[in-house]
Amino acid sequence: MSDVSETKTVDDIAAKTDGVPAAELTPTEGAPSEMSESVDESDARTPSQLEEEGDIAADYIEELLDIADLDGDIDIDARGGRAYLSVNSSEGTSNLGLLAKPDTVNALQELTRIAVQTKTGIFSRLILDVGGSREARAAELSVLVDTAIERLEAGAESAALPAMSSYERKLVHDVVSERGFVSESEGEGRDRHTVVTRR
Template identity: 85%
Template sequence: MSEESPTAVVSEGRADRGNPTIAELEEEGDIAADYIEELLDITDLDGDIDIDARGGRAYVSVNSSEDSNLRLLSKPDTVTALQELTRIAVQTKTGGFSRLILDVGGSREARQSELENLVDRAIERIEGGAASAALPPMSSYERKLVHDVVADRGFTSESEGEGRDRHTVIRRA
């Protein structure tokens, strides 16, 4: 009988989470989908689950028809909380850190649109004469999205601040 702990066996090959393999990301997605499916069953909510792996992250999307009660879970703060709970479930099963992204009812797409509008308004302030424009604090994932949008618009950005106050500042390129 092996003297390895169960966690060591499960997390074998997962020590370097800097570059997870597609198989590892798919495993994360499967674990997350099982967790979310149980949650949906317990709460008597309807939803179809899709799993994708791209950019070094597992993406799990929960969608349903427009008349579904799933909209109860698609508020940004609720999605963020569910994502953290799902990540904990994945990390418990795999023994490794997870950068999983959860989308419920298109909430991530809606947030992407909000962030693009926020960047556009900030750029308008810069074009109107401001040296820079600071955005409100947001998660690292949202800051990454903002940095990408800013670069697409031909400007530069950097994250400033610590912890919950970490935010993005946009400047001319």
């Protein structure tokens, strides 16, 4: 049985932008906590607000791709009360894979959120996917949950997963619930993680 490997969060990757810590670029007063796994009603966006977020984010990513001379098609969607941006390429020879590494996607997502917030004045919870990296990560998270459940079935009272972003923790909670077990988030800040237990 393999140990659950530790992953980096968005704050680890995009700790600074132009010399300013990312935490200082987002207003704390009235901003929803990144520690919450779901979008609460007070933070709910209207379809038009999600569309605006998606359009701003798409413009930002398109400029970045042009500067980096990378090819990619951008699709905008809304999932779970968040704007969801997918960057893909139909060309098999595309160099988009250079941006598809999980750490890179997380950093780009944080920068894109800041770009959206700068234009809207509202904290953004948009999700960025590059080259199917989010689907690949979701599959990895499913394996982590399976490993945790194996520990419980072997007699452990609980199994802790590594720290991860609120979005990833939400995915983990959904998978754990589907498997018939219980999970909750523990810890603060970058150490916030999910603990899996029996019902």
